[in-house]
Amino acid sequence: MNETSRRNLLSFSGLAPLAGGLLAARAGAAATEAATTLSARERIRERYFPDVILRTQNNEKVRFYEDLIKDKIVTLNFFYAQCDGVCPGITANLAKVQRALANRVGRDIFMCSFTLKPAEDTPKALRDYANLYHAKPGWTFLTGRPDDLELLRRSLGFTDPVPAVDKDKSQHIGNIKIGNEPLMLWTACPGMAHADWILKAISWMDRSPSALEKACCDGKS
Amino acid sequence: MYYNALGEKVSRARYREMLNAAKNRRELIAAGLYGRRELAKMGLLTAGGMLLPKIGLSARARTPFAVTSQAASPMTRSFVDPLFVMPQAQALPPFRPLNPAPTVAPNTAAGESRTRPHQALTQFPPQKFYYVTQHAIQATQSPDLPVQTLWAFDDTHNACSPGPTYVNHYGVPILVRNNNRLPPPDQNGGFGMPSVTTHLHNGHTPSESDGFACDYFEIGHWYDQHYPNVLAGILSTHPGTGDINEALSTLWYHDHRVMFTAQNTYKGLVGYYLLFNQFDTGSEDSGFRLPSYPQFDIPLVFADKVYDPTTGLLFFDLFSLDGILGDKFLVNGKIQPFFKVHPRRYRFRLLNTGPSRFYEFFLTDLNNLSANNPYWVIANDGNLLPAPVQVTSARIGVAERIDVIIDFTPFAGKSIYLENRLNQINGQGPVISNPNGTGATECNCPEILPAGGGNLLMRFDVDTDFVRDESADPRTQTFYQLPQVVAPRVVRTFKFDRLNGQWSINGQFMDCNDIRFHVSQNSAENWILTNATGDWTHPIHIHLEEHQILSRNRVPPPLPIEGSRKDVSQLHPNERVQLFFRFRDWLGRYPLHCHNVVHEDHAMMLRWEVVPDGTGDKVEVP
Ligand SMILES: [Cu+2]
Numbered sequence: 001m002n003e004t005s006r007r008n009l010l011s012f013s014g015l016a017p018l019a020g021g022l023l024a025a026r027a028g029a030a031a032t033e034a035a036t037t038l039s040a041r042e043r044i045r046e047r048y049f050p051d052v053i054l055r056t057q058n059n060e061k062v063r064f065y066e067d068l069i070k071d072k073i074v075t076l077n078f079f080y081a082q083c084d085g086v087c088p089g090i091t092a093n094l095a096k097v098q099r100a101l102a103n104r105v106g107r108d109i110f111m112c113s114f115t116l117k118p119a120e121d122t123p124k125a126l127r128d129y130a131n132l133y134h135a136k137p138g139w140t141f142l143t144g145r146p147d148d149l150e151l152l153r154r155s156l157g158f159t160d161p162v163p164a165v166d167k168d169k170s171q172h173i174g175n176i177k178i179g180n181e182p183l184m185l186w187t188a189c190p191g192m193a194h195a196d197w198i199l200k201a202i203s204w205m206d207r208s209p210s211a212l213e214k215a216c217c218d219g220k221s
Numbered sequence: 222m223y224y225n226a227l228g229e230k231v232s233r234a235r236y237r238e239m240l241n242a243a244k245n246r247r248e249l250i251a252a253g254l255y256g257r258r259e260l261a262k263m264g265l266l267t268a269g270g271m272l273l274p275k276i277g278l279s280a281r282a283r284t285p286f287a288v289t290s291q292a293a294s295p296m297t298r299s300f301v302d303p304l305f306v307m308p309q310a311q312a313l314p315p316f317r318p319l320n321p322a323p324t325v326a327p328n329t330a331a332g333e334s335r336t337r338p339h340q341a342l343t344q345f346p347p348q349k350f351y352y353v354t355q356h357a358i359q360a361t362q363s364p365d366l367p368v369q370t371l372w373a374f375d376d377t378h379n380a381c382s383p384g385p386t387y388v389n390h391y392g393v394p395i396l397v398r399n400n401n402r403l404p405p406p407d408q409n410g411g412f413g414m415p416s417v418t419t420h421l422h423n424g425h426t427p428s429e430s431d432g433f434a435c436d437y438f439e440i441g442h443w444y445d446q447h448y449p450n451v452l453a454g455i456l457s458t459h460p461g462t463g464d465i466n467e468a469l470s471t472l473w474y475h476d477h478r479v480m481f482t483a484q485n486t487y488k489g490l491v492g493y494y495l496l497f498n499q500f501d502t503g504s505e506d507s508g509f510r511l512p513s514y515p516q517f518d519i520p521l522v523f524a525d526k527v528y529d530p531t532t533g534l535l536f537f538d539l540f541s542l543d544g545i546l547g548d549k550f551l552v553n554g555k556i557q558p559f560f561k562v563h564p565r566r567y568r569f570r571l572l573n574t575g576p577s578r579f580y581e582f583f584l585t586d587l588n589n590l591s592a593n594n595p596y597w598v599i600a601n602d603g604n605l606l607p608a609p610v611q612v613t614s615a616r617i618g619v620a621e622r623i624d625v626i627i628d629f630t631p632f633a634g635k636s637i638y639l640e641n642r643l644n645q646i647n648g649q650g651p652v653i654s655n656p657n658g659t660g661a662t663e664c665n666c667p668e669i670l671p672a673g674g675g676n677l678l679m680r681f682d683v684d685t686d687f688v689r690d691e692s693a694d695p696r697t698q699t700f701y702q703l704p705q706v707v708a709p710r711v712v713r714t715f716k717f718d719r720l721n722g723q724w725s726i727n728g729q730f731m732d733c734n735d736i737r738f739h740v741s742q743n744s745a746e747n748w749i750l751t752n753a754t755g756d757w758t759h760p761i762h763i764h765l766e767e768h769q770i771l772s773r774n775r776v777p778p779p780l781p782i783e784g785s786r787k788d789v790s791q792l793h794p795n796e797r798v799q800l801f802f803r804f805r806d807w808l809g810r811y812p813l814h815c816h817n818v819v820h821e822d823h824a825m826m827l828r829w830e831v832v833p834d835g836t837g838d839k840v841e842v843p
Pocket of ligand 1: 758759815817821825
């Protein structure tokens with residue numbers, strides 16, 4: 001199929017939400033009762049956070065939602081150890097972020113880096129990679145079943161709308177998602193932004209009174 | 222090979238289902254049918270309420286998790302709510318002055334979050350004072366959806382979203398005290414950052430009152446914004462008066478919180494700000510004799526949104542980086558309203574608040590789909606053109622406005638629809654049609670859907686009672702000339718790019734503390750916008766002064782509508798757009814950014830500054 005007809009097809013399928021709405025409304029009829037009682041936080045969890053089982057650089061089994069993000073301020077990004085494009089710069093940036101946040105990482109802020117190539121990024125390969133960047137506890141590197149990581153990647157929006165680009169791992173999304181899971185605050189920042197700016201974005205996730213006192217405004221210079 | 226909207230391979234049978242679904246949906250829209258009863262009547266529903274398989278399945282129906290922004294909302298009926306017309310914002314009565322009184326220096330001790338003194342408060346002292354709070358409200362957007370929690374603006378008389386419409390006049394400076402009373406994030410219903418900065422879009426506003434993205438303030442704090450309502454050039458090229466050819470008519474205000482503008486505007490923080498003067502008077506009995514405000518001059522806010530299919534509550538895709546498209550079309554906060562009009566001329570102000578969609582507006586008569594129904598464009602981005610232009614359609618990106626004159630006389634006793642016929646399927650921008658099959662981007666012609674096959678936005682029900690119409694015939698009218706273009710002191714180039722999904726300008730990303738360049742006050746410059754992002758279209762917005770498009774790919778803009786004053790310019794795939802700018806009157810920080818608010822929030826923005834005459838960059842700074 002050439003580009004034109006594929007575009008046309010995309011446009012057709014993009015115009016078909018009516019059926020989806022009807023089906024969802026019907027199929028959900030029984031589920032609606034339960035769904036409407038779900039809190040906004042639970043709905044976000046249901047929609048975006050599959051609780052897949054992953055493996056850390058220390059070969060520990062963890063669940064994505066329960067163990068990695070629940071009740072936490074987090075940074076989430078995708079990479080692979082052999083990536084020689086944007087990954088080294090982004091990982092170096094994250095290392096700076098971890099140094100600046102010091103002992104808060106592992107206490108209320110947690111950093112997670114997920115591999116795009118789980119077949120080659122074994123826990124051992126991830127450990128070597130973490131050591132290369134002097135990653136400290138609180139910054140977890142994760143591998144797992146390829147299907148689980150792909151589901152996670154798509155659920156968290158690390159995707160490109162052009163299928164050919166989406167498949168090309170060298171063009172993978174270099175943004176860092178930043179969130180406060182219990183407060184439902186989510187944003188994203190380029191992984192190649194200044195480390196200070198990434199830190200600033202992380203600071204907004206902290207809504208404690210002492211943090212807000214400092215939050216007021218930016219660019220005072 | 223067949224693909225669905227997610228780019229996944231599908232079977233040939235599935236592909237046929239999808240085509241069928243699209244076709245059926247177009248027929249249903251054309252017939253104005255949405256309700257269950259109507260569907261049953263057409264034999265599309267079984268007795269048990271099952272949708273017949275010929276409707277097909279949405280690409281997302283089988284997807285366990287949201288992986289794109291193309292969620293499917295629950296069904297809603299069309300044209301059951303009347304149009305909501307936003308009330309006029311009320312200034313405080315003179316016997317109730319602001320307390321504490323506004324000060325030139327930020328009143329930090331009393332909770333003000335402003336960081337710089339007012340630069341023009343004593344020169345243009347406010348004559349009207351507004352006390353506005355931003356807080357959560359409960360509102361319905363369709364009788365078929367539950368009550369929604371929105372964020373609204375409240376002028377002490379009305380709390381609504383879109384917010385109250387400011388109606389002001391040149392020569393009458395005002396001051397707005399903006400209070401943040403939003404609920405804490407655990408009550409945000411799933412999205413929204415209760416930290417705000419309100420930008421007056423296209424205001425010729427001193428930096429500290431502009432609503433700059435980094436001037437955000439937190440719950441319990443407030444911020445005084447001073448709007449001088451003066452014409453550009455008042456302190457330099459046209460001392461004491463300003464340049465009448467820089468007159469602005471249709472402005473809007475919206476939250477501009479850095480990295481959270483998409484969420485906060487989607488949640489409701491938008492509204493209109495109208496400026497009248499001795500020519501555009503608001504009365505059809507004087508000046509340009511445009512249809513009188515408010516009876517025949519109607520501001521319309523367009524927004525497309527998605528509702529959670531199980532709860533019916535407003536849904537925002539927190540993890541989109543590309544852009545968010547809604548499958549429900551709202552006008553002034555209601556899904557597909559109807560509006561009763563008289564057979565006479567009306568002025569409508571059309572504003573696209575996004576988040577990401579482009580619109581091309583047509584007037585559609587569903588009983589005569591082949592008819593071209595012309596209307597007049599009188600203003601682009603709220604700026605009256607040299608003269609009205611008759612069109613059968615006009616296209617706007619996010620944040621752009623057009624003012625139009627529609628004469629309903631030919632439609633007396635009938636209904637006519639405002640329809641968006643631009644085809645767009647994701648955040649990339651309108652689908653570019655490729656009639657010659659010679660490479661999708663050689664022609665930047667967007668794909669226009671057939672009449673009745675697009676998105677019906679609202680319905681005008683034209684009664685048969687002829688009423689007085691003293692407004693001028695657009696054929697005979699002229700408005701303002703274009704401001705003079707002079708040689709630029711500096712030419713700057715901005716490359717809009719995307720590296721591994723990271724939106725950038727000249728390879729760099731938004732950072733509040735990063736001043737990218739300095740412009741000399743009282744100078745003219747050319748800014749060249751180039752698009753290096755392949756198939757993406759970006760609506761680029763620049764604060765402070767308006768620009769004129771000198772060329773697109775080195776060709777002067779063809780239409781009188783494009784060759785006008787602008788504050789947003791569409792940057793199409795592979796385009797190079799050259800703009801003319803002047804910088805006068807105020808000093809300080811302003812942004813340049815993409816107004817696809819999802820791109821904007823993901824760093825496609827930069828900070829620049831106006832500095833005193835003679836101290837700016839002498840050459841382009843990369
Ligand atoms: Cu953009």
